[in-house]
Amino acid sequence: MLGKTLHHQRCCLPIGLCAGIAPINIPAMIPLWMLPIGMACGNTYLLKPSERVPACIMLLAKMLQDAGMLYGTLNIIHGRQDAVYLM
Secondary structure, three states, X not given: OOOOOOOOOOOOOOOOEEEEEOOOOOOOHHHHHHHHHHHXXXXXXXXXXXXXXXHHHHHHXXXXXXXXXXXXXXXXXXXXXXXXXXX
């Protein structure tokens, strides 16, 4: 309650699908900034790793799978610039 007559309410609803592109220069940090927020809100995530360093994202996906993440929650697209257009 902000005042005697003013009330504020916040409702966070999932939007369904979030997408992210990992850059070449910091292939692990950008997805680790984006991914937890989107998934914590109940969204599925579509992620395109860097074509030069895809192992960071694959290791992250393996760790999340081992931790019990549901199948289909994180989807990974590999490829060059043409894969970005498909997103």
